[in-house]
Amino acid sequence: MSSRVTDLHIARNLPLPAPTALLAEIPRSESQADFVAASRQTIGSILFGSDPRLLVIVGPCSIHDTVAGYEYAQRLAALAERLKDQLFLVMRVYFEKPRTTVGWKGLIMDPALDGSDNIPEGLRRARTFLRQVIDLGLPTATELLDPITPQYIADLICWSAIGARTTESQTHRQMASGLSMPVGFKNGTSGDLVAAINAVKASGRPQTFLGVSEDGVASAVTTTGNPDCHVILRGGENGPNYDAASVAIARASLDAAKLPPAIMIDASHANCGKDDAEMPSVFQEIVRQRAAGDTSIIGAMLESNLVAGNQAFPQPLERLVRGQSITDKCIDWETTERLLTEAAQHLESTLRR
Template sequence: MSMIQNHELPLPDTLKREYPLPEKLRQRKEKRDREIRDIFTGRSERFLVIVGPCSADNADSVCEYAGRLKKVADEVEEKLLIIPRVYTNKPRTTGEGYKGMLHQPNPDKAPDLLAGIIAIRKLHIRVLKETGLSSADEMLYPENRSYLDDVLSYEAIGARSVENQQHRLTASGMDIPVGMKNPTSGDLSVMLNSVIAAQHPHRFIYRGCDVNTSGNPLAHTILRGGVDKYGKNIPNYHYEDLMRLQEMYEKQKLCNPAVIIDTNHSNSGKQFKEQPRIVSEVLHSRKYNEKLRQLVKGVMVESYLAEGRQDIGENHVYGKSITDPCLGWEETEKMLYMIAEKV
C-alpha cells in the first residue's frame, strides 16, 4: 500500500477536554482578541508587530523568548500590540526538511503527529499562561486548526497555500484575523481573491461535516515579496507597492482594508539582518501618507534568542533557528523600541 495509517488522531473536542484552556486564560485571550480586532477595524491606532521564530522548535526557548517580548510589550503598549509568532507548522518548498513541532515535537526524533498535536496545544497554552500574550500560528493544514482555534489570536495562510480552496473557505469561518500572503509568484490579485473568498459566507465539507460559515471581515493581506521565473527575489514593501495595493483594495470595496508587511522571505531576499531596515522604510511610507497609515496595520518579523540558523545536530545552540535564519534578541529589542518611537 502507498499509505499506511499510523494513528487515529483524537477529535479536537476530545483533545480540548484533556488539555483545557483555563477560564482565566480564556478571558485574557478574549481581551486580546478585542484589542487586535480594534486595530483591523480602525478603532485603535496601535501598530501590530507579529514577531518570533521562523519555526517554534523547542517549548522552553519559545517561552523564554515570549517572556522577553512580554517585558517590552508592557513598556510600549500604548503604541504597539505585540503578538508572539509561535509557528508550529512549517511549510517546505520541496517537502524535505523539518516540518515543525506538529510533525516532530522533538526535532532529533522521528515524526509523531499524535504527540505533535498535543505538544503544540500545550505550547500555545503555556505561552498564554506564562506571558499573558496570545499567539499567532500558520494554518498549514485547515482541518488541524480545530485543535487550536480556542487559543490563537491570529493566523496566517502561507504563499503556497493561499490559492487553495479549503484554506480560503476555512478562513471564512474564523472569528480572528487571518492574513493571506501573496503567492510566491508575487501576484497581488491572487492574494486579494483569497481575501474576497474569506470575507464571504460559504457551505462546504469540513472534518467530515456539511458546514456553513458567515464570512470573516478581518481577513486581510500580507506582503512577503515574490520570486520571478528566474528565481530572483522581488520585494513588494516599497512605497509604490503599498500604493498599488491600496488602489486595488479601493476597487474591491472589501471590509477593513489592511495589510501586514512580512519583512523576511522574498522581501529581504532571505537576508534576515535587513528586517529592521525594511521595517523603518515601511514606517516612513506610512508617516507621510494617511491612506497608507490606515492600510498598513503592522509588520511580521522572524526573530529568536540567538541570531542566524543551525542544522539539527549535536552542537545545538539554545534558542537558534533550525529553519530560516532569524534576528537575534538584542537586535529585535532595539527594533521594537524603534518602532514604538517612529510609529
C-alpha cells in the same frame, strides 16, 4: 481474486484523539479564553482603524524548542507591556512549516525532531505551549497549514496567517471563512497580490465544505464568513514589495475590490531576500511609511529569535544552538528589542496628532 485498489501507498493510518478529547485533556481556562477574545477584538480594531497602534507579529520562524521559546516569550511579554501604547505585539508561535520539497514540517508533525512523526504528542505540546504564552499576557499568532489542525489549537490563537503557497487554495479560503480570529493572506510566491485579495473576499463569505467535527467525525461545515481578513505583502520572485510604490498599488487594488485598506507587511521572506541582516532596514522603512501618515499599513511581521541566523537541520539534537532557528533565518533578541523600541518612539508623535 480482485486487484487491490486502495491504500497502495499507505504505510500506516493511526487515528488521532478527537478534538474534544484533547481539549478536555489540556483545557483552556476562563481567563485564557477572555484574553484570547480580547486580543482578537483589539487586532480587529487595529485592522479597521479604530485602534491607531501598529500591530507587529514577531517571533521565531518556527517553534522547535519550547523551553527556548518560552524564554523568548517572557522577554517579549515584558517588552510588549513597555511599548503597549504604540505597538500591539503578538508572538509568532508557528507549529507547521510548508516545505518546498521535503524537510522538518514543524512541532505538530514531528515534535521529537527525529522523523517519528508523533502527531498526537505534537498537538499536546502545541496546546501546552500556547497556554504558557497566553498566561504571560502575550497574544499568539500562527500559520494554519493543515485544515484539521484548527480543531485542536484554534481556541488559543489570536491571529492566523495563510501562507504564500496556500493563499490560492480553495480549502484554506474555506477554512479561513470559519476561523474565529483575524486572518492575514500573503501574496503568492510570484509576488502577485490578486490571489490574496480574492482570498480575502472569498473568506468573508459563507462557505460549505468537508471538515472534521469536534468529535473527530467527517462532517459538512457551513460558515458565516470571516469579516476580519486582510492582505500581507511578503515580496516574491520578482523582488520585494514593501516600498511606498508597492504599498500604493496594493491600496488601490483593495479599493478597487471594495475592501478596507488594511495592509500588513512582512519584513522577512522575499522582502529581505531571506537575509536576516537586511530585515532591520526593511522593518524601519515600514515604520517610516506608517509614521509619515500611511494608515493603510496596519501591521508588520518580523522573524526573530534569541540567536541570529539559522542552523543546519537535521543534525544531532545535542549539537543544536539553543534559541537559534532550524528553519528560516531570524534576527536576534537584541536587534528585535532595539527595532521595536525605536519603532515605538518613531510612532509616538504620530499617535498624538
